[in-house]
Amino acid sequence: MATASRRRLPALLSRRNGTSGEAEIAGTLRLGRRTKDLVKRLRPGEIAVVDHVNIDRIAAEELVATGVRAVVNAASSSDGRYPNAGPLLLVRAGVALIDVEDGDPFELLEDGAEATLAGGVLSSGGHEVRGQVLDVAELERRLATQRERVDEALAEFAENTVAHVRQETDLLTGAVEFPPTRTVFRDRQVLIVVRGEGHRSDLKALRAYIRDVRPVVVAVDGGAEGCLEAGLKPDVILGDMDSAGDAALRCGAELIVHAYPDGRAPGRERLLELGLEHTLVPAAGTSEDVAMLMSFEKGADLIVSVGAHFNLIEFLDRNRGGMSSTFLTRLRIGEKLVDAKGVSRLYHPGSGLGPAPLFLAAFMILLAILVIASPALGDLVDLVWLKIKIWLGL
Numbered sequence: 001m002a003t004a005s006r007r008r009l010p011a012l013l014s015r016r017n018g019t020s021g022e023a024e025i026a027g028t029l030r031l032g033r034r035t036k037d038l039v040k041r042l043r044p045g046e047i048a049v050v051d052h053v054n055i056d057r058i059a060a061e062e063l064v065a066t067g068v069r070a071v072v073n074a075a076s077s078s079d080g081r082y083p084n085a086g087p088l089l090l091v092r093a094g095v096a097l098i099d100v101e102d103g104d105p106f107e108l109l110e111d112g113a114e115a116t117l118a119g120g121v122l123s124s125g126g127h128e129v130r131g132q133v134l135d136v137a138e139l140e141r142r143l144a145t146q147r148e149r150v151d152e153a154l155a156e157f158a159e160n161t162v163a164h165v166r167q168e169t170d171l172l173t174g175a176v177e178f179p180p181t182r183t184v185f186r187d188r189q190v191l192i193v194v195r196g197e198g199h200r201s202d203l204k205a206l207r208a209y210i211r212d213v214r215p216v217v218v219a220v221d222g223g224a225e226g227c228l229e230a231g232l233k234p235d236v237i238l239g240d241m242d243s244a245g246d247a248a249l250r251c252g253a254e255l256i257v258h259a260y261p262d263g264r265a266p267g268r269e270r271l272l273e274l275g276l277e278h279t280l281v282p283a284a285g286t287s288e289d290v291a292m293l294m295s296f297e298k299g300a301d302l303i304v305s306v307g308a309h310f311n312l313i314e315f316l317d318r319n320r321g322g323m324s325s326t327f328l329t330r331l332r333i334g335e336k337l338v339d340a341k342g343v344s345r346l347y348h349p350g351s352g353l354g355p356a357p358l359f360l361a362a363f364m365i366l367l368a369i370l371v372i373a374s375p376a377l378g379d380l381v382d383l384v385w386l387k388i389k390i391w392l393g394l
Contacts, residue, residue: 024118025069025096031111033074035059036195036222036243042066047115047122049105051075055086057197063090070096070117074105077134083146088139098122098131105129174332178294179279183235183254185298189215192295192305193234194288195222195243199307202340203230206306209343215304218295220287223307224248238294239287241267249276256280256294258287285325296333303333306340 025047032038033051036059042048044067051074052059063071077087077099090097098120108127109115115124120133191210193199203226209215210232219227221239225248228234237244238256249255249271255278259265263282271278283290288308295303330337 024116026114026116027069029109029111029113029115029124030068031106031109033106035063039063039066040245042068045069047072047117049074049109051106052077054079054081054084055090056084057086057089058195060086060089060093064093064095068095070098072098072100072105072117072122072129072131074100078139078142078146080142080146080149083143085143087134088136088143091134091136091139097134099134100129100131102131103127103129174297176281176283176290176293176297178281178297179256181236181254181256181279181298183216185216185295185300187299187301189213189302189304190218190295190300191215192218192220192288192291192303192308193223193227193232194220194305194307195226196307199223199226200229202306203227203232206304206340206343209304216295216300218291219244219248219253220291224251224253226307236291238281238291239267240265241270246274249274254279258283258290285329289325289329292329292333292337296336300336303337304340304343305337308339 027045027047028043029049030038030042030046031049032041035050035052035055038048038050039059039062042063046066046068047070048063048066048068049072053075055071055073055077071090077097078084087097096117098117105122108129109122109124113124115122117123120131122129122131191206193203203210210217216236217227217232217234218236218238219234221237221241222243224234224237224244228248228251233251234248234253236256237249237253239258241249241255241257255271255276257265257267257271257278257280259268259280259282261282261284263280265280265282268278268280281290281294283293285293292303292305
């Protein structure tokens with residue numbers, strides 16, 4: 001009886017979630033509790049197993065980009081605290097998404113093992129993990145409900161922001177001591193790249209600006225990966241060094257570790273293991289805020305942000321309950337800070353030397369037409385050519 005009940009369970013799960021008739025998915029398992037680390041190992045066609053509460057949009061975009069067929073989440077992909085669109089983005093891209101309800105995949109499953117997924121049941125090596133299949137209809141319903149209650153998240157967010165403003169006033173008063181840098185910021189424009197929503201498209205839109213202005217490029221942690229993907233070498237990498245890959249850290253950029261105000265710097269250990277020189281900056285707030293403040297304090301003429309976080313949903317996606325440091329940072333920097341989207345719309349590069357070959361070719365064609373159409377010009381050209389041959393001894 002128990003066996004028959006177990007056999008019926010996958011079908012019941014599929015019907016409950018509106019996924020009956022879905023094809024069985026087979027692939028290699030890749031396990032990683034931190035999604036931003038796991039995406040570096042994922043390959044097309046694999047099944048990702050994560051432990052990610054409220055899958056944010058950035059994580060969803062990166063998972064989709066790897067070409068995975070399914071994502072099995074040991075945590076709740078959307079716990080209802082705020083309207084996070086990451087799960088819906090995944091499913092709309094054709095990636096199966098399952099929230100685990102029975103069994104710990106990190107204890108039962110093995111990284112690199114072959115597995116099959118059918119009707120909310122993931123099977124591998126004689127073990128099964130069961131969960132709820134999240135389809136488009138279910139996720140759209142959840143998102144609509146969350147949007148109706150977004151005022152609750154906003155009220156809590158505002159209270160936390162006010163409560164922490166006094167703790168981070170050093171950002172506003174200029175009490176943060178930044179280390180000397182070999183990179184010169186004075187009277188230069190600075191491009192700060194954060195691993196945020198739309199950072200890839202923003203970098204593409206800024207190609208002409210980057211080529212002509214040649215700003216100082218400051219990558220905030222994982223933003224270094226985005227720079228290298230766009231063919232851009234960062235001058236400085238600042239952060240806790242948990243998202244930038246080894247290749248990015250070894251690209252020759254100046255490395256600055258963002259430490260806690262009391263001096264603790266977990267990211268420093270990694271750089272010591274890699275044998276990379278670095279400096280330390282203890283400060284409150286996020287690495288994104290510290291990068292902007294450092295550029296400002298060192299005399300930057302303009303600060304352009306790529307992928308920076310500006311709205312409530314983006315802050316909640318990054319698991320931040322308030323924005324006190326961001327509020328104080330922007331209050332101090334003022335008009336020197338602009339968003340990448342604004343720069344791409346306002347910056348109109350000159351023509352440069354790109355069209356010169358076309359103009360030269362058009363001129364030569366026009367000259368040839370004039371010579372053919374005018375006998376006098378033809379005789380002149382013949383005479384000039386004869387003089388050249390005599391001069392060259394031909």
